[in-house]
Amino acid sequence: MEQILDGTGAEGMAAACLERLETLARHGRRAVAQAGAFSHEIANQSERVEQALAATRESVGEDTAERTAAALGAEFTVAVETAMGTLSGELARISAHIDARADEAGRIVQEIARLGAVIRMLSLNATIEAARAGEHGLGFAVVASEVRQLADQTRGSAERANASIDFSDVRHEMQQLRAAVSAMLATLQDRAQDTSERIRTVFTQVGGELATIAANNKAIGEALGAVTDSVARAEGRTAAAVELASTAATALREGRPATLPGLMQKAGCRVPPPGYDRLEDVLRRGRLLVAIEPSFVGLSFRRRPGDRLAGLDVDYAEAFARWLGVTCTFLETPWDLCTERLEVAGPEEEADVVWSALPPNTGLGPIAYSRPYTYLDFVLARRAGDHRIRGIGDLGGLTVGVVNDPSAFATLEAAGLRWSGNRQLPGGRVTLGNLVAFTDQGRIHEALAKGVVDAFAVDHPIMHWAASGEDSRWRGRIEVLPGNIAGEPWYYAAAVARDPANFRLLDAIDAFLTWFEGTEERAALERRWQGGITPGRRTYRDEPGGLAGAPELAALWRAAHGGEPERSVPGPRSHRLEMSA
Known part of the structure; x- marks a missing residue:
């Protein structure tokens, strides 16, 4: 002292x-x-x-x-x-x-x-x-x-x-x-x-x-x-x-x-310097820096070593970059570190946006979310021909894999599955032998095919291509069971750091998604990576914890700078669109 x-x-x-x-x-x-x-x-x-x-x-x-x-x-x-x-x-x-x-x-x-x-x-x-x-x-x-x-x-x-x-x-x-x-x-x-x-x-x-x-x-x-x-x-x-x-x-x-x-x-x-605006920075440098998981089969992955990234998230991010009139640079990052990349870059570049299978959740830190860009089912996958497993009711005593995602744990818990970490909770219908959380997304499909786990609870796009794609090495080895464990469709959103400097970029993402929703390109993208368009209604506003989106970032801007932020954003083919308040 x-x-x-x-x-x-x-x-x-x-x-x-x-x-x-x-x-x-x-x-x-x-x-x-x-x-x-x-x-x-x-x-x-x-x-x-x-x-x-x-x-x-x-x-x-x-x-x-x-x-x-x-x-x-x-x-x-x-x-x-x-x-x-x-x-x-x-x-x-x-x-x-x-x-x-x-x-x-x-x-x-x-x-x-x-x-x-x-x-x-x-x-x-x-x-x-x-x-x-x-x-x-x-x-x-x-x-x-x-x-x-x-x-x-x-x-x-x-x-x-x-x-x-x-x-x-x-x-x-x-x-x-x-x-x-x-x-x-x-x-x-x-x-x-x-x-x-x-x-x-x-x-x-x-x-x-x-x-x-x-x-x-x-x-x-x-x-x-x-x-x-x-x-x-x-x-x-x-x-x-x-x-x-x-x-x-x-x-x-x-x-x-x-x-x-x-x-x-x-x-x-x-x-950042005072008055920094990330959208202006993106347009000035001509590159959108996107944090993305490189081993998410069906979402962001390489079919063969040396190929460019492909998948549902890759197609969406590149479509948005074209809409802005810039190129898309993917910052390949483990999925559970993508949101960190928005704030702490280390020796590498800091990401502008995370576009990588992100379901809004308070556990992901101080970030702000776009409107949903896709809806999907949360499904159960098994080894091909394993008729022991017809649904979650058959999982008693078995080992189930799941992505290391708080939303996935909450969904399984709500469906009545219990494991060592939540065995004491009421309402359980099925007690698992083990629940294994996978951080390495590249191991999901092989772990299921080789019997490390008996079944895998995961987002439908992650399994759809792997089970049915003509050039998938897991085709004929794994299969997706019909139905939705979650009861209603899940959704993914893009995310930026919860900072007023990111308001205009997030506002631009929302504008792009509104425009892109009715296009044939978007319909073809959804058919390719998850078999068709899944309708849904939930947004980040329906989640607990008071999550932030573009309106909340606009409020932060007003608190920090006074007045209303400019909401003029680029549109298709790089012309300007005036956004209504």
């Missing part, structure tokens, strides 16, 4: 404040740097986890489970069938061998029985002849009697032998054995099939869990990418603030306040 009081009045106070600001900014820069280091480390860990998950899913994923179960089933079926065939063959061979031997023994026994019968017949004849011989045949009768007894014994033995070699019961038991073995092998095969099905189920469950982990990890990776970008930007801005505060404090301490505008210009903070 004494240091401040000992300073040279207001300049001393300003210098002390700047030194304090420099100290705070330096501490903030250190914290941002640490956050950046942590996010890089987490990103590296996430990448390693993704690699490990990919390898593990290859080993135990659902496809692997199917292959393993099929292989186990096929191998066991072949083994059982081989065993059954071998055993059946051996049993049949043994049975045939036994049958052959039994038949042979039966024939021998039959021969013995027949021989015994013949001998018995001969003994009977001998007995009869001995009886006729009288006393002379008594001895022969004794022999004949013995022979008859031997024949009877032979026949008895043959009958017993024939009974002993009857294998009909053995054949029956063999048949029963074959049936029992077949039943046991069939049961074993069924149990093996059940086991393979259980293996398939377990593998599939594990694969599903790994897929969920992988999806979460991908979501973390996307979020970390956004965090890393944000940290890098914050670090750059903080470094600029530290340098500006330090050099400005030094200049004030040394009594050199006249150098402050130059220091601010060096830091990217333009200091």
Whole structure:
């Protein structure tokens, strides 16, 4: 405090404040740097986890489970069938061998029985002849009697032998054995099939869990990418603030306040001269500087590397520049930084206007909006053929991508979708597995096509050309579901910094859009990039937060300069049109 009081009045106070600001900014820069280091480390860990998950899913994923179960089933079926065939063959061979031997023994026994019968017949004849011989045949009768007894014994033995070699019961038991073995092998095969099905189920469950982990990890990776970008930007801005505060404090301490505008210009903070009018500046230099996202497929993008920018926003901005009679220079800027480009340019040029899929919202900072130049639906896109998803009601437990835009979050929330950040709010109808906000607009379509997200909620023009354009590499890989998540059409507006110096430029944009609305060029433009003209009625005035447009900038002009600002603006083919109040 004494240091401040000992300073040279207001300049001393300003210098002390700047030194304090420099100290705070330096501490903030250190914290941002640490956050950046942590996010890089987490990103590296996430990448390693993704690699490990990919390898593990290859080993135990659902496809692997199917292959393993099929292989186990096929191998066991072949083994059982081989065993059954071998055993059946051996049993049949043994049975045939036994049958052959039994038949042979039966024939021998039959021969013995027949021989015994013949001998018995001969003994009977001998007995009869001995009886006729009288006393002379008594001895022969004794022999004949013995022979008859031997024949009877032979026949008895043959009958017993024939009974002993009857294998009909053995054949029956063999048949029963074959049936029992077949039943046991069939049961074993069924149990093996059940086991393979259980293996398939377990593998599939594990694969599903790994897929969920992988999806979460991908979501973390996307979020970390956004965090890393944000940290890098914050670090750059903080470094600029530290340098500006330090050099400005030094200049004030040394009594050199006249150098402050130059220091601010060096830091990217333009200091316009008194009475500066941006429209006059645009007409004088002959160039309109347009901040635009270069990777917004369908809006502002290159079909192939090296091509000029194309898309709905590009066509509108170039049409306005022609209407002004100037050329259009695109300042390619990440979408979430486009509005910053209106105020802080850094080493590059400061933008005159943002013409890049901008829905008016208080979260975008101190800017002023034109009337809408296009209306559109907020749609849901899915991978081609993914019939699980027919609308937002099918998104429970799934990962959904969305553009990093406050309006998109608010629309999904109003539609009843809930995720980790708003799960506690009432009125939820569907709880998502993850909601991934994409800052890198160039990754939207590939992330959907490759399954980083299951579905994407996004502006219709961003998906229309990608899904249907003849030279789109995503044609046939993604598709747009009919309907509008938002309930009523969205709209885009051009934007300028909320500064009275921008009133006439914004007024000219509104005049151009009024004229352009009924032209065939505008109708063809809308058909080309979103399939036709979507009617709508909302404007920035319907949004909460008291957003500004041309009338509000005119009020700022009157407050700053007094009187009414000139509202004469260029018209088609560079002639002048008088605008009515």
